[in-house]
Amino acid sequence: MDSPTPPPPPDLNLDNLKALKVLGRGAMGTVFLVQHTTAKFALKVVDKTSIHAKLDAERRARWEIEVLSRLSHPFLPSLITTFESQQFLAWALPYCPGGDLNVLRYRQNDRVFSPPVIRFYLAEILCALEHLHSLGIAYRDLKPENVLIQNSGHVTLTDFDLSRMLAPKTVETVISSAPPLPLPEPRRKHRRSFSRWINLHPFDMSPHRNGLKKTKSARVSPVSRRKPSFSNGERSNSFVGTEEYVSPEVVRGDGHEFAVDWWAMGILTYEMMYGTTPFKGKNRKETFRNILTKLPEFVGKRSMLTDLIEKLLEKDPTKRLGYARGASEIKEHGFFRGVQWDMLTEMVRPPFIPMRDDGKLTEKISAANGEVDIRDYFESLKSPPSLPPSPVSSLSCKFKRAVSVTEF
Secondary structure (H helix, E strand, C coil): CCCCCCCCCCCCCHHHCEEEEEEEECCCCEEEEEEECCEEEEEEEEECCCHHHHHCHHHHHHHHHHHHHHCCCCCCCCCCEEEECCCEEEEEEECCCCCEHHHHHHCCCCCCCCHHHHHHHHHHHHHHHHHHHHCCEECCCCCHHHEEECCCCCEEECCCCCCEECCCCCHHHCCCCCCCCCCCCCCCCCCEEHHHHCCCCCCCCCCCCCCCCCCCCCECCCCCCCCCCCCCCCCECCCCCEHHHCCHHHHHCCCECCHHHHHHHHHHHHHHHHCCCCCCCCCHHHHHHHHHHCCCCCCCCCCHHHHHHHHHCCCCHHHCCCCCCCHHHHHCCHHHCCCCHHHHHHEEECCCCCCCCCHHHCEECCCCCCCEEHHHHHHHHCCCCCCCCCCCCCCCHHHCCCCCCCCC
């Protein structure tokens, strides 16, 4: 695993920081790559005086900071520090130079992952979701763009502004209370490689690999819901998420809980396997109709991987894999047979390790010394001349639309 990022000084503020480049920009704020002494970290900044503040960006930003402050897991980000002034709200996170899972998939020759690689990433994502659920947090925004690759090659989830605290279920359907993976001890010996982490099994699978297209990724707008919360654990009636990853219960307005994350993991798995999502339609209406009525289509022989996808994409959330016992139920599926769960953090040779920081995927800073003042950057966004195109944090970001979350 990566060594801990040295924390910025306690008096962190935007006056003594220079941004090396922009990692991403959206409705809620801008993420900069910032260097302090020898340490690089990602700084997420929200301009509270901009028009984006009207989109509830400040409230969502404060909620994300609150969630980050509770996290302590090797596959989840750790909050380094925060800064607030009359104009800005900012928080620092460890920098992940490997980009996101969508970028990594597009760099593969056939733009899909092999089953062993899918299994590795799913195992780490599953552990991250397990930890979130143990804290009573439903993630609600799992997608390739939100799965970042650390310098070590391990994953970390990002963007928690759409997450929601939910009350736990009753004893009959309690989510697994297994403790999260321990943080790796420094200088631990006998590290494991990817090939030794799991006993590889043959898979009969011939996915269609022609005509792969970018996933249409757009956050859906919230609508009011008539149905109340349920007694067996709290459910949310918010209509949030990414269009092609929204679960049937969200589309129907039935209220939803932690099982929406298992549905999203099924969509993510399918996309890693085939390079596209299973229910994508010509427009939003057709996509939602497919989510409610269509079954996922598979090519080639059936396998444990296709069986896992089918069980995660069960339309009825009460019958969905993971609903009854959470992550522990999914870990028992045959696709994960042979996984050494306690060795995930010990692996020093994941499937892919970033070789260097790829500046092609981020907005370049146009300054004489290669740095820019963050305050000046936001002032430039308010200037009359046309703005440059948004930086590409993933290959599908151009499809994203802003959302105002009116109901948490």
